[in-house]
Structure formats: structure tokens, C-alpha cells
Amino acid sequence: MNGFLQALLLQAGYNTALVTVGAAILGASAGAIGSFVLLRKRALVSDAISHATLPGLALAFIIMAGLSGDGRWLPGLMIGAGISAGLGLLVVDWLTARTRLAEDAAIGAVLSVFFGAGVVLMTVIQTLQTGRQAGLSGYLLGSTAGMLRSEAQIIAIAAAVTGLAIFLLRRPFTLVCFDAEYAAVRGINVRATDLAMMGLLMAVTVIGLKVAGLVLIVALTIIPPVAARFWTDRPGRMVVIAAMIGAVAAWLGAVVSSLDRGLPTGSLIVLFSFALFVVSMLLSPRRGLLAGIAHRLRFQGLVHERQGLIALARAEPIYDSQTLRRLKARGWIRPDGVATLKGRAAAAAAQRDEARWSLYRNLHPEAAAGSPSQGIRPLAEVLPPDLIADLDRRLGAGSDFHEVRI
Amino acid sequence: MKPMPELVAQDGRTLAADHPESPLAIAGMTVSYGDKPVLFSVDFVTPPGAMLAVIGPNGAGKSTLIKAALGIVPRVSGKVTVFGAPWRDARHRIAYVPQRASVDWDFPATVLDVVLMGQYREIGFLRFAGARHRSRAMECLERVGMQGFAHRQIGQLSGGQQQRVFLARALAQQADLYVMDEPFAGVDAATERAIIAVLKDLNAQGKTIICVHHDLATVQDYFSHVLILNLRKIADGPVSATFTPENLQSAYGGRLAVAQIDRIAVG
Amino acid sequence: MTNTFVQLSLTPILIGVLACCACALPGNFLVLRRQSLIGDAISHVALPGIVVAFLLTGTLAAGPMLIGAAGAAIVAVGLIELIRRLGNIEPGAAMGVVFTTLFAAGVLLLEQSDTSKVHLDVEHALYGNLESLIWLRGTSWAALTDPVALAALPPQLGRLALVLLAMVAFTVVFWKELVIGTFDAGFAASIGARPGPTGFGLVVMVAVAAVAAFDAVGSIIVIAMFICPPASARMMTDRIGPQIGWSLGFATLAAVLGYVLAGYGPLWLGGRNSVSAAGMIATVSGVVLGLAALWGPRRRGAHRLAA
Numbered sequence: 001m002n003g004f005l006q007a008l009l010l011q012a013g014y015n016t017a018l019v020t021v022g023a024a025i026l027g028a029s030a031g032a033i034g035s036f037v038l039l040r041k042r043a044l045v046s047d048a049i050s051h052a053t054l055p056g057l058a059l060a061f062i063i064m065a066g067l068s069g070d071g072r073w074l075p076g077l078m079i080g081a082g083i084s085a086g087l088g089l090l091v092v093d094w095l096t097a098r099t100r101l102a103e104d105a106a107i108g109a110v111l112s113v114f115f116g117a118g119v120v121l122m123t124v125i126q127t128l129q130t131g132r133q134a135g136l137s138g139y140l141l142g143s144t145a146g147m148l149r150s151e152a153q154i155i156a157i158a159a160a161v162t163g164l165a166i167f168l169l170r171r172p173f174t175l176v177c178f179d180a181e182y183a184a185v186r187g188i189n190v191r192a193t194d195l196a197m198m199g200l201l202m203a204v205t206v207i208g209l210k211v212a213g214l215v216l217i218v219a220l221t222i223i224p225p226v227a228a229r230f231w232t233d234r235p236g237r238m239v240v241i242a243a244m245i246g247a248v249a250a251w252l253g254a255v256v257s258s259l260d261r262g263l264p265t266g267s268l269i270v271l272f273s274f275a276l277f278v279v280s281m282l283l284s285p286r287r288g289l290l291a292g293i294a295h296r297l298r299f300q301g302l303v304h305e306r307q308g309l310i311a312l313a314r315a316e317p318i319y320d321s322q323t324l325r326r327l328k329a330r331g332w333i334r335p336d337g338v339a340t341l342k343g344r345a346a347a348a349a350a351q352r353d354e355a356r357w358s359l360y361r362n363l364h365p366e367a368a369a370g371s372p373s374q375g376i377r378p379l380a381e382v383l384p385p386d387l388i389a390d391l392d393r394r395l396g397a398g399s400d401f402h403e404v405r406i
Numbered sequence: 407m408k409p410m411p412e413l414v415a416q417d418g419r420t421l422a423a424d425h426p427e428s429p430l431a432i433a434g435m436t437v438s439y440g441d442k443p444v445l446f447s448v449d450f451v452t453p454p455g456a457m458l459a460v461i462g463p464n465g466a467g468k469s470t471l472i473k474a475a476l477g478i479v480p481r482v483s484g485k486v487t488v489f490g491a492p493w494r495d496a497r498h499r500i501a502y503v504p505q506r507a508s509v510d511w512d513f514p515a516t517v518l519d520v521v522l523m524g525q526y527r528e529i530g531f532l533r534f535a536g537a538r539h540r541s542r543a544m545e546c547l548e549r550v551g552m553q554g555f556a557h558r559q560i561g562q563l564s565g566g567q568q569q570r571v572f573l574a575r576a577l578a579q580q581a582d583l584y585v586m587d588e589p590f591a592g593v594d595a596a597t598e599r600a601i602i603a604v605l606k607d608l609n610a611q612g613k614t615i616i617c618v619h620h621d622l623a624t625v626q627d628y629f630s631h632v633l634i635l636n637l638r639k640i641a642d643g644p645v646s647a648t649f650t651p652e653n654l655q656s657a658y659g660g661r662l663a664v665a666q667i668d669r670i671a672v673g
Numbered sequence: 674m675t676n677t678f679v680q681l682s683l684t685p686i687l688i689g690v691l692a693c694c695a696c697a698l699p700g701n702f703l704v705l706r707r708q709s710l711i712g713d714a715i716s717h718v719a720l721p722g723i724v725v726a727f728l729l730t731g732t733l734a735a736g737p738m739l740i741g742a743a744g745a746a747i748v749a750v751g752l753i754e755l756i757r758r759l760g761n762i763e764p765g766a767a768m769g770v771v772f773t774t775l776f777a778a779g780v781l782l783l784e785q786s787d788t789s790k791v792h793l794d795v796e797h798a799l800y801g802n803l804e805s806l807i808w809l810r811g812t813s814w815a816a817l818t819d820p821v822a823l824a825a826l827p828p829q830l831g832r833l834a835l836v837l838l839a840m841v842a843f844t845v846v847f848w849k850e851l852v853i854g855t856f857d858a859g860f861a862a863s864i865g866a867r868p869g870p871t872g873f874g875l876v877v878m879v880a881v882a883a884v885a886a887f888d889a890v891g892s893i894i895v896i897a898m899f900i901c902p903p904a905s906a907r908m909m910t911d912r913i914g915p916q917i918g919w920s921l922g923f924a925t926l927a928a929v930l931g932y933v934l935a936g937y938g939p940l941w942l943g944g945r946n947s948v949s950a951a952g953m954i955a956t957v958s959g960v961v962l963g964l965a966a967l968w969g970p971r972r973r974g975a976h977r978l979a980a
Contacts, residue, residue: 043766044710099966100512100974101704104765105904108709109962112897116955119800119893120935120948127946140796141780215717215799216780219773226756226766262784270777277770281760289759303436303482307447311434316449319421319433319485361636362659376443440761478859494865502863509857512974513705514913523853526864532846559911561974579864 007255015152019144020254022156023211027220027250027269029163030204031242034221035228036166036197039177039235044107045092045198046221050205050214051111052088053081054118054139057209061125061136071125074151074210077139078158081206088114089198142213142266144254151210158207163243166200173197174235211254212266219270220246227277230284245280249273301326302376308332309350312339353378356391426490427454429499429583429614430475435484437467437474444470448484448639452583452616453631457609459619459645462635463658468618469505471635472585476502488583498527501581503572505588511561517571518556521546524578546577551600566597573601577608584608586617590624602628625649676813682936684808684827689894689928689954691833692886696898697924698840699879701917704903705855710765711750711876712899714772715883716892718742718749720798721779722884728786735828739884746880749775801891803932803950806830829889836885843878844917847871852913891951898924901958908969923965927958 003012010017037043060080061071071077088110095106122136144152166173175183176193184190201221208217228242253269282289308323309332318324318337327333332343339347356379361368380388425431430452437445445467452458460468473479475486477493488496501524521543522535529535535543547553550570555563560571569589576584584605590598605615605628619625625632625645632648634640634657641653696712703709719742726741727733749771757767806827808816816822844851854861854868861868879899886895906919931954936947966972 038763038766041763041765043763043769047710047713047769095966099969099972100907101904101966102707102709104707104709105704105900108713108896108900109904109959111713112893112900112955113959113962115893116897116952116959119952120956123946123949123952124939127944137796140799216773216777218769219777222766222769223773226760226762226770229762230760264780264784267777267781267784270773271781274770274774274777281756287760292759299438300482303438303443303446307434307436307483310447317424317433320483323434323483358638358656362656376446473859476863478862497863497865500863502860504857504859508859510705513856514907514911514916515852515856516912519852519912520856523849523856523860524864526849526853526866529849534848561911575860 003259004255007258008252012258015147015149016254016258018149018152018156019147019211019258020251022152022159023144023250023254023265023269024247025156025163026159026204026208026211027224027246027248028243029159029166029246030208030217030220031224031228031244031246032163032166032239033197033200033204034246035225035235035239035242036173036177037201037221038225038229039238040194040197042103043222043225044104044218045089046201046205047218048088048092048107048111048114049085049198049202050209050217051118052114053085053206053209053214054115055121056080056082056084056087057136057139057214058118058121058125059084062121062128065125065128071136074148074154078206078209081209082202084114085202085206089202138213139209140213140215141264142209142211142216142269144211144257144265145261147210155207155211159204162200162203162207169193169196169200170236170239177235211250212269213264216266216270219273220250223270223273223277224249227273227280230280230287232286245273245276249276299376305330306350306376309343309347310354312343313347313351349378353380355395356388359391359394421485422487422490422492425451425487428452428487429454429456429489430585430616431487431490432471432475433485435471435474435486436482437470437479438482443482443637445474445635446638448635450633450639450642452614455609455612455614456631457605457615457629458631458633459617459625459629460633460635461619461622461625461657462640466636466657468635469587472502472587472616472618476500476585478502498579499582501576501579501584503576503584503586503589506565506568506572506591508587511563511568513560515560516557517547517552517560517563518543520560520571521574521578524575527579543574543578546574547571549577549604550574564594566593569593570597570600573604577604581613583614584616586615588618588620590617590619590621622654676811679811679814679816680809681807682932683811684830685803685806685950686929686932688806688827688829688833688889689803689932689950690925691830691837692890692894693898693902693924693928693954693958694921695833695837695840695882696886696895697902697920698837698844698917699875699882700899701903701906701913701920702851702855702875703879703899704907705913706872706875708764709900709904710768712879712883713896714749714753714768715746715876715880716887716895717772718745718775718779719884719887719892721745721775721782723798724779724782724786728782735832735888738888742884742887743880745775746884747877750876750880797891798887799891799893800949801887801889801894801951803890803954804936804947806889833885833889836882840878840882843874847874851875890954894951894954897955897958898927901955901962902927905958905962905965905969908965908972911971923958923961927954927961931955931957 006012007016010020037046057077057080060077064073064076065071092106092110095101096103125136172188172193175186175188176190180190204221205217208220212220224242224245227245228238231241232238249272250269252272253265257263257265257268285291304323304326308318308327311318328335331340332346333339360379421431421433428451432448432450435445435448436443448471460471462468470479474481486493489499522539525539525542529539544553544556547556550573552567552570552574555567560568563571589601609615626649629645631643632645633642634653636657640657641648700712703712722742722745723738726737730737752771753767756762756770757764806829808826810816810822810825850866850871853866854871858868883895902920902923905923906916909919910916932950934957935950935953939947
């Protein structure tokens with residue numbers, strides 16, 4: 001436990017601290033760019049990108065091994081991975097634009113074929129005399145154990161630069177995600193913005209390969225944004241929350257992974273992200289599971305009560321057993337189905353409110369359409385009293401809605 | 407048939423017993439997408455043999471009404487009967503024509519393949535379409551003037567031709583109630599004439615037709631009955647009595663110019 | 674005199690062909706339904722399923738492994754659906770959450786448990802080991818009629834043949850439901866063709882194919898075979914029957930050509946060691962897709978022509 005606290009508070013040695021901070025910056029950048037990609041509805045493009053890095057990684061290794069005898073120079077590997085990921089991205093776009101294939105098939109084809117080609121090259125590396133077995137295996141599942149100080153520095157700095165670029169481009173990204181056509185009218189180059197978004201996604205993927213591994217890096221760009229989605233509907237906040245979730249998960253993942261052997265960094269980061277996701281899904285007061293169930297039941301009850309009251313007011317038959325149950329429970333009808341005094345009063349009120357709603361919808365169709373639960377809740381809960389009084393005046397004192405009053 | 411318990415009204419009557427003949431009877435139907443009701447407490451009984459237009463402004467819940475009635479989208483509350491029976495027991499008597507834009511026309515199928523889908527029930531489990539089914543499908547294509555396109559891939563058709571194929575598929579179902587979602591949306595004038603001729607022909611044979619419709623100018627020419635919706639039922643009945651400026655004003659509110667209503671009422 | 678082709682290459686090639694066809698067949702519907710990545714998700718979650726099965730039973734016997742992987746696939750599909758509905762999240766993102774998490778859990782379990790004595794590792798799960806499925810008793814073509822030698826065939830061969838048979842049976846029996854539900858789910862619901870259960874059945878079949886093929890050839894081929902042959906076949910024809918025929922042909926081509934290139938290609942180039950057959954099969958299927966996308970007669974699709 002002491003070791004955990006030390007590592008958590010960056011007291012477990014300079015290298016571990018550097019790796020932890022680097023991972024956290026990476027997690028934040030991945031969460032942020034992932035939010036935009038999710039809003040653009042292209043979440044799984046990152047899956048294609050990450051798998052497509054493998055052949056570039058392997059080729060870079062082979063070339064560097066041939067030139068210098070050691071293929072493990074991180075910047076060189078990153079360049080190779082970036083080139084082949086970019087190629088994969090181009091192929092996805094080309095297949096989607098120029099053939100009848102939809103994007104999901106294009107993504108699946110690119111990720112499996114590029115990965116397959118990478119696997120072929122990996123078996124070539126294994127047979128090379130110079131290639132040490134340990135050369136690239138860390139890139140599959142991510143490993144921060146034994147990471148060189150220079151590598152940790154490169155990752156931290158590159159992730160920070162990427163994060164800064166995302167911050168600078170947040171406005172065009174938000175506009176394009178919200179409504180690409182509107183953004184184009186506003187003079188934003190949608191193609192260039194999309195390109196920048198995908199470029200940054202690629203950068204985060206390539207930088208994160210060594211930390212999270214190419215099978216799992218995609219999780220860093222998907223899980224934190226999806227979790228953040230539960231807390232807010234506003235893109236700006238979503239990006240910030242996703243970055244925070246990504247940073248916390250990566251921080252914890254890197255810390256725990258440094259404690260012992262057999263604790264792969266990538267897996268831990270993903271599992272911590274998922275834990276935060278589950279917390280968000282269950283507990284978020286806005287869109288969370290528990291809040292949602294309660295809300296749904298309440299809403300359904302409101303609908304049945306309201307519908308039943310209006311049917312009572314109009315003396316129409318009610319066929320729905322759930323409606324009848326709700327009315328009985330409220331004491332609005334007797335067990336034999338006849339309305340009670342209380343029920344008739346409530347029915348008259350509902351009828352009057354129905355007339356108000358109808359008039360309100362007629363006078364202000366846009367405002368009425370925009371109000372939540374329109375026609376289910378009493379209008380008095382939505383509008384201020386003076387407007388209600390105005391509606392009542394327009395409805396007229398002599399209308400039949402008031403005759404039913406008990 | 408034994409009354410379904412949940413169809414019993416508070417005084418012991420059932421929706422099915424109240425409207426045994428109606429091709430489509432809806433009682434207290436509410437549908438919402440999440441928190442937003444798109445239809446609230448709609449009661450509607452289709453008269454047998456009607457040629458009915460469902461009209462209302464955009465977002466009034468016209469398509470939702472028929473999708474919820476046919477069990478394609480879930481209802482929050484409400485009951486539906488088809489020819490006096492629960493929908494499940496009578497769905498072979500309904501032919502449903504979805505909006506043209508709701509499917510991927512690049513699907514690898516020919517015109518004939520699509521029309522044969524209409525004979526799903528007759529072909530039966532574990533069997534494939536035979537010569538008899540093919541010749542029926544060809545007859546249906548002939549009725550909509552598409553017999554020459556039977557072996558065309560569906561994506562190579564124009565919008566109007568695609569709509570005719572959907573109508574031919576519905577004809578192949580040999581139903582008693584035809585429910586169509588915007589059959590005239592985005593089709594050419596010739597197709598519109600061809601479709602309405604087929605529908606009037608079906609109607610003359612006693613079939614009931616329900617169309618979600620958005621062109622107010624043709625309501626009086628095409629339909630015998632009208633159901634006006636805007637979240638709630640505004641009005642329903644014969645076109646002559648129901649398609650009035652007052653009802654339209656109350657459904658469309660400020661969105662329909664007064665001059666337009668006058669023209670409709672006069673024309 | 675030993676016939677090395679029969680002994681070393683015949684069974685891997687046959688197993689590769691069976692696995693590729695078993696995946697390509699349901700893959701046709703996945704591609705048409707825009708659910709291609711379900712195959713991706715399912716083949717990733719086979720790893721945690723297998724690890725859990727190993728931890729529970731302590732063996733690497735085929736039965737528990739397949740059950741574990743199939744169970745994980747069903748859990749994953751259920752979770753994806755749950756998250757998608759509850760969170761109102763696009764299916765791709767829900768898939769991404771679930772399969773990465775389960776895969777990560779599988780890797781962690783694997784690293785934490787003592788599996789050093791048995792051959793179970795992540796790389797095996799990804800690449801498979803097609804080359805090792807040899808037929809030691811198959812010393813000549815005559816062995817094909819020798820019951821003793823036939824009994825020594827790799828068990829994956831029979832298992833995959835059964836799975837392919839199941840795929841064919843499912844496709845034939847539910848042909849109309851699959852086609853109608855894929856083309857027009859609303860209409861299918863209105864005529865009682867049950868698009869919901871049919872879609873679920875398809876996913877279950879995909880899981881079965883993925884798990885059985887995964888055991889023999891690794892997850893990477895599985896994903897490639899769900900998508901590449903059907904996608905290539907889309908470029909060749911406008912009818913679904915012929916499309917399925919083309920996809921099976923392309924799958925067979927990729928399996929045979931990929932295996933041969935992996936085994937002999939390096940020798941032709943002067944190398945001494947063969948390369949990964951699974952990787953090469955996936956690569957060949959990708960090359961086929963590329964050629965079809967460039968020159969296939971129906972590559973553009975109909976509405977793009979009209980537009």
C-alpha cells in the first residue's frame with residue numbers, strides 16, 4: 001500500500017513519475033480528441049488507425065535494424081507507425097467515398113488486413129538475426145516497464161503538444177461536430193477540419209502505442225468520451241470531462257502497473273476507464289441508469305393519469321388496464337369504474353389545462369414544441385402565472401371547461 | 407373470440423367488441439421518444455372501406471401513428487385492434503408500405519425479389535418462391551406499370567419507380583387494409599397518377615386505404631376521409647365535413663397561411 | 674516415402690478454407706446490415722472467455738474453451754446492446770467500450786494467472802497457429818482411406834466442418850427472414866418475419882463461427898474473413914445469392930493462396946523461414962478486396978451512378 005501511495009504521489013522515483021505524468025497527459029489528450037471524434041460519429045475509426053500502425057512499426061524496425069543493428073529507436077518507430085496509420089485512414093476514406101461499401105465495412109477491412117500484413121512482417125522480424133524477440137512485443141499490449149527516460153520524455157512532450165493543438169482547434173471542431181453544413185456556411189473548411197481531427201487522433205494513437213498497446217489504445221479515445229456523455233449534453237464540457245476521466249484512468253493505470261510485474265499498463269488503464277464509465281452510467285443524475293429508470297416510471301405514470309383524467313372528463317371509455325389502476329390508486333375512480341368527486345374535479349382541471357395547452361400550441365407552436373413533456377405536465381408548471389391568466393382570458397369565461405367545476 | 411383482459415373498459419366493454427368491423431381502431435394511444443410525447447392519447451376508429459388521409463404539420467406524429475399502431479415502434483399506452491382482433495392475429499390482413507427513404511436501395515436484390523417479399527406468409531417456412539409466386543408478383547408489377555423492370559437491380563430505379571415497387575409488394579400481400587407512409591413524397595407526376603389509380607381501384611373493391619399525406623391541395627381529390635393530427639387528434643371524419651379551415655388552422659396554427667386555407671376551403 | 678504435402682500442408686489448407694468460409698457466409702449479412710464490426714468485437718472478446726474457462730477448469734481442452742469463448746461473446750453482445758440503449762450511444766462506440774474492456778480484462782487475467790506451463794498467450798490468440806495443425810499420420814494420399822490415420826486428423830478439421838454446415842443450415846432455413854429483415858426491418862416486423870429474433874440469431878451464429886475459427890486460426894483472420902470476402906463480393910454482383918457465392922470463392926482463394934504464399938513465398942525470395950499463414954491469408958483477402966474495389970463491375974453501387 002505504501003508503494004502504491006508513493007507511486008500515486010509521484011514519490012517512487014523519477015522515471016516512474018515521468019511515465020505516470022506522461023500517461024496522464026496522453027489520457028487527457030486522447031479523451032479530448034476522442035470526444036470530438038465521437039460527436040462526429042466516427043468513434044471506431046480509431047480502431048482502424050491503431051491496428052493499421054503495425055506494418056509501419058514493423059517495417060521501421062526492420063529498416064532501422066538493417067541500418068544500425070538496433071530497431072528500437074522510438075521516434076523512428078513512431079514515424080513508421082504514423083505513415084502506415086495515415087495510409088490506413090486514406091484507404092478507409094477511399095473505400096467509403098469511391099465504392100459502395102459503408103464506413104463500418106471499410107474500417108473492418110483496413111484494420112484486419114493491415115494488422116494481418118503487420119503480423120507477417122513480425123514473423124519476418126523474429127527470423128532476423130539482429131532482431132531481438134523483445135523488440136516490438138511491448139507495442140501490442142503496452143508496457144511502461146523498463147521504459148527509457150528519453151522515451152518517457154518524448155511521450156510526455158508529444159502528448160502535451162497534441163493536447164495544446166486540440167485546445168487551439170476546439171472551436172472549429174465543435175462547430176463541425178454540431179452541424180457540418182452550418183460550419184461550412186460560417187466559412188470553416190470542413191474538409192481541413194476533419195483532416196486535422198483525424199490527424200490529431202492519429203498522433204494520439206501513435207504516441208500512446210508504447211503505453212497502452214495497439215489493441216487497446218482505441219479504448220482511450222472511446223471510453224472516456226462515452227462516459228463523459230452521461231454527465232453533460234454540451235460539447236465543451238464533454239471534452240473537459242472526458243480529458244479528466246482519461247487523465248485519471250491513465251494516472252491510476254500507470255501507477256498500479258509500476259507496482260509489480262504482470263500488471264500490463266494498457267489493460268489497467270482500460271479497466272480504470274471502464275470503472276469510471278460504469279460509475280457514470282449508473283449514477284449520473286442527468287442520463288444515468290438509476291435516474292433514467294425512476295424518470296421513465298414517473299413519466300409513464302403521468303401519461304396514464306393525464307390520459308385517464310381527460311377520458312373521464314369527456315365520458316369516454318378507458319380500455320387500458322394500467323390507466324384504470326393508476327386512477328383507482330389516486331382515488332379518482334371507484335372500483336366499479338365510476339368517477340369520484342375528487343376524480344371529477346381532477347378531470348375538470350385536466351380538461352381545462354388541455355384547453356390551455358391547445359391554445360398555447362396554436363399561438364406559439366415553436367415554443368410549445370420546444371417545451372419538455374408538452375401536454376403531459378400542467379401548463380402552469382411551464383409558464384408564469386400572468387401568461388396562464390392571459391390564456392384563460394382568451395379561452396373565455398363562458399367556455400364549457402368551467403361548467404364542469406364541482 | 408375471448409375478450410383479451412387488457413382490452414376491457416371500466417364498464418366491461420372491450421375495444422374489439424365496440425368496433426368489430428373497423429380495419430384499425432386505436433384507443434388512448436400515447437407514444438413518446440424519450441421524454442418527448444409525439445402523440446398523446448389518440449382515439450381513432452377507421453371506417454371500413456375508407457380512403458383515409460392522415461394529415462398534420464411536420465412532426466405532428468403522422469408516421470409515428472401508423473408505426474405505433476402496427477407495432478413497429480413501442481407505445482407508452484393505448485390499445486389497438488385490427489378488424490376486431492389484436493394486431494398480432496390480424497396482421498396478415500394489413501399491407502404496410504414504409505417510407506421510401508427508410509431502406510438502403512443499394513441492397514443486392516432485383517425488383518422481382520422485392521415484390522416476392524410481399525408473399526412471405528404464403529411461401530411459408532423453409533420454402534422458396536415458386537413459379538406460382540413469380541407469376542403473381544409479375545401481375546402485381548403489371549398493375550403498377552413496372553413489369554418491364556422485373557430483373558432490374560432496385561438501386562437503378564428512379565424514386566417514383568421505387569415507390570411503385572413498394573406498392574406492388576403491398577399488392578402481392580393481398581391484404582384488406584393498406585397502410586402507406588407518404589406514398590407520394592418525392593415521386594413524379596406520372597407515378598402519382600399511377601399510384602392513385604391503383605389505390606382507387608383497390609378502394610372500389612372494398613379495401614381500406616390509410617395514407618400519411620402531406621399535400622393538402624390533393625386531399626379532396628384523392629380521399630374520402632381525413633384524420634387531422636398535431637400531437638393530439640384534432641379532427642376526423644369525412645373530408646367534406648372535416649377538412650375545414652377551422653380544423654386546419656387549429657392543426658397547423660400559424661404555419662399555414664390563411665390564404666392557403668381559404669383556397670383549400672373554396673377549391 | 675512420405676508425402677510431405679499431405680502430412681504438413683493438406684490439413685492446414687483445409688482448415689483454413691473451412692474457417693474462412695464459415696466466417697464469410699454470415700459476414701455477407703453483417704456487411705449489408707452495417708454491422709461489420711460486430712465480428713471484430715466478438716473475436717476480441719474470445720480471449721477473456723478462453724482465459725476464464727482455463728482458470729475454471731485448469732485445462733486447455735477444446736470443449737471448455739469454446740464454451741468460454743461463446744459465453745464471452747454472448748455477454749459482450751448483451752453488454753453492447755445494454756450500453757447502447759441505456760446511454761443512447763451510437764453502436765460503434767458502445768462496441769468500442771465493451772470489447773476493449775473485456776480484452777483488457779482477459780490480458781490482465783492471463784498475466785496474473787500461472788499459465789507458463791501451458792501454451793496460452795495473447796499472441797497465439799491474435800495470430801492463431803494454423804501451421805501447427807498438421808496430420809502426422811497422413812504420410813501419403815492413401816491415408817485418406819485409412820481409418821487409423823483419419824482418426825488422427827486434427828480435431829479442428831471436423832469441428833470447423835460442422836460449424837460450416839451449421840452456417841449453411843442457418844442461412845438456408847432462415848433465408849427469407851434474413852433477407853427481408855436486412856433489407857427492410859419495419860416491413861419485416863409488419864408481416865411477422867421477426868426481424869429482432871432473426872438479427873439475434875445472426876449474431877449468435879457469428880459468435881459460433883468466430884469462436885470455432887478463432888481456435889484454429891486466430892482472431893485476426895476471423896475479422897478479415899467476416900468482412901473482406903463479402904465486401905469484395907459486393908463489388909461483383911447486384912444479387913444476394915451470387916454475392917454469397919462470390920464471397921465463398923474469395924474466402925477459399927484467400928485461404929489457399931495465403932497459406933501457400935506464407936509457406937513458400939519466402940523460399941522463392943531466397944529466405945529460409947516461412948511467415949505467419951494467418952497474417953498472409955488476411956493480407957491476400959485485403960489484396961482481393963483492393964482489386965475488386967478498383968475493377969469490380971459493381972464497385973460503385975447504384976445510387977452513386979444515378980446521382
